Amino acid sequence: MHRIRAALAAAGLAVALGTALPATAEAVPAGAQGPNCDAQYNAHREDGNMRAYLLTDCSNLLGTASGNDANWGDSSGPFTGADNNFAWSILNTGTYSGGVNNVQFYDGVGSTGGTGCLARGELYVDDLRDNVFHNGVRASNAISSHRWSSGCTNRWT
Numbered sequence: 001m002h003r004i005r006a007a008l009a010a011a012g013l014a015v016a017l018g019t020a021l022p023a024t025a026e027a028v029p030a031g032a033q034g035p036n037c038d039a040q041y042n043a044h045r046e047d048g049n050m051r052a053y054l055l056t057d058c059s060n061l062l063g064t065a066s067g068n069d070a071n072w073g074d075s076s077g078p079f080t081g082a083d084n085n086f087a088w089s090i091l092n093t094g095t096y097s098g099g100v101n102n103v104q105f106y107d108g109v110g111s112t113g114g115t116g117c118l119a120r121g122e123l124y125v126d127d128l129r130d131n132v133f134h135n136g137v138r139a140s141n142a143i144s145s146h147r148w149s150s151g152c153t154n155r156w157t
Contacts, residue, residue, distance in 0.1 A: 034056065034057035034058060034089070034124070034126030034127070035057070036057040036058050036059055036126075037057055037058035037089065037091060037123070037124040037126045039058075040058040040091055040124070041058075041091060041093065041123050041124055044091070044093045045093055046093055046094075046095045047093050047095070048066050048093070048094060048095040049064045049065060049066050049093055049094075050064070050065055050090065050091065050092050050093070050094065050103045050118070050146065050148075051063070051064050051065075051090065051091040051093070052079065052083070052087040052089075052090050052091075052143065053087065053088060053089040053090070053091070054086055054087070054088060055088050055089065056088045056089050056126060056127040056128075056129075057089060057126045057127070058089050058091055058124060058126065059089070062079070062083050062086060062087055063078050063079045063083055064078060065077070065078035065079065065146070066078075067148070068111075068145075068146065068147040068148060069145060069146055069147075070109060070110050070111060070145050070147070071084075071109040071110065071144065071145055072084040072085075072109075072143065072144050072145060072146075073085075073109065073144065074109075084143075084144055085141050085142055085143065085144060086141060087128060087140070087141070087143045088127065088128055088129075088140050088141065089124065089125060089126050089127060089128060090103070090105070090118055090124060090125050090128065090143075091123070091124040092118045092119070092120055092122065092123060092124065094120045094148070099150060100148045100149060100150045101119075101120040101148070101150075102117055102118065102119045102120055102148070102149045102150065102151065102152040103117065103118045103146055103147075103148060103149070104116075104117050104146060104147050104148075104149045104152070104153060105117070105118070105133075105139070105143045105145075105146045106133075106143070106144060106145045106146065106147075107133050107135070107137050107139075107142045107143065107144055108144055108145065109144050109145050110145060111145050111146075111147050112145075113133070113135065113137075113144070114132075114133025114134055114135035114136070114137045114142075115133055115134050115153055115154050116131060116132070116133045116134065116139055116154045116155075116156045117149070117152040117153055117154055117155050117156060118152075118155075118156055119152045119155055122155070122156070125139075125156050127140070128140035128141075128142075128143075131156045133154065134153070134154040139156070
């Protein structure tokens with residue numbers, strides 16, 4: 001009788017763990033929209049800024065910019081010093097429909113080097129590891145400058 005109880009308890013525990021673990025351990029599928037990026041976009045919709053984040057899914061704000069920043073590693077502009085090459089996700093809440101509302105990102109200072117663009121209608125990139133600059137460099141931890149643009153070269157989607 002003791003063995004039967006132990007076996008039933010073990011089976012019950014396995015069933016309980018089997019149903020509980022997938023719900024807590026399941027990750028957001030690759031390419032899925034990030035729930036925090038959605039929340040950040042809705043909170044800042046059309047405020048005229050772009051934002052960069054230290055983590056994926058628009059978590060841990062790195063900085064906010066309504067204008068251009070030609071060098072994320074210098075001591076001036078919205079992004080400074082340690083911000084250079086640290087973005088893992090980006091958000092575009094630009095306001096000028098039909099105008100200068102796309103953000104062009106570069107892996108070099110002074111808007112040089114490889115480029116990638118986040119168009120106004122694309123809202124955000126929740127994981128820059130999924131994107132590369134036009135020169136083949138992976139975009140995560142590689143942004144050194146940005147500028148607002150009416151066009152969009154090498155779109156990131």
